[in-house]
Every structure is written in C-alpha cells, then in structure tokens.
Amino acid sequence: MTQTTTDIGRELSERLNPGMENALNERYGHLLPDMAEGLVGFAYGLQFARPELPLRDRYLATVAALTALGGQTRPQLKVNIAGGRKADLTQKEIAEVFEAEGRND
Secondary structure, eight states: OOOOHHHHHHHHHHHHSTTHHHHHHHHHTTTOTTHHHHHIIIIIIIIITOTTSOHHHHHHHHHHHHHHHOGGGHHHHHHHHHHHHHTTOOHHHHHHHHHHHHOOO
C-alpha cells in the first residue's frame, strides 16, 4: 500500500512533535477544520520528509529563518527546536544560530 504525503507527514510529525496535530485541531479546528491535517501533510509530508537534505539540516535552516523573523515566531521556534533536537541537532549548534543572528556585522 502506498502512503500519502499526509500519512508520511503524520508519522514524521508524531516522531518529532508528538500530539502536534491534535493540539492544532483542538486550538484552531473550530475555525479552520482542515488546517492541522494540511500543515502536517505539507510541512512534514512534503517538506521535511524530502530526502535531498538531511532532516537535521532542514531543522537548522528552519530555526535560523524563524530566528531572523523575530519574536512573533516564539511558538514555532519552540516546536522546531524540540524537533531539531530529536533530529540530532546539538544545543551548541542551535545556540550558534542565535549567536550568528545576534551579530550586526
């Protein structure tokens, strides 16, 4: 049986951020009924699951981008740092992203 991108996304999401889809459904499902499933299918099934770049590198890029966007991304940073740790990013590597962002060269 062939897996859909949503199935692939759910497996990866549950491994890296257990309960995320359910939490999104509980918080936003009454307003956006398909948002959680769409996010899991797109972000995890189509983007993070791609084989061309290691998962840890995708997380490093995501954390860097969210850091550059600033304070409004705090909830997403928290989720992506936790996922990055599960994808073998070290605390030192994550801290280096923040340090590099803090420089005004």
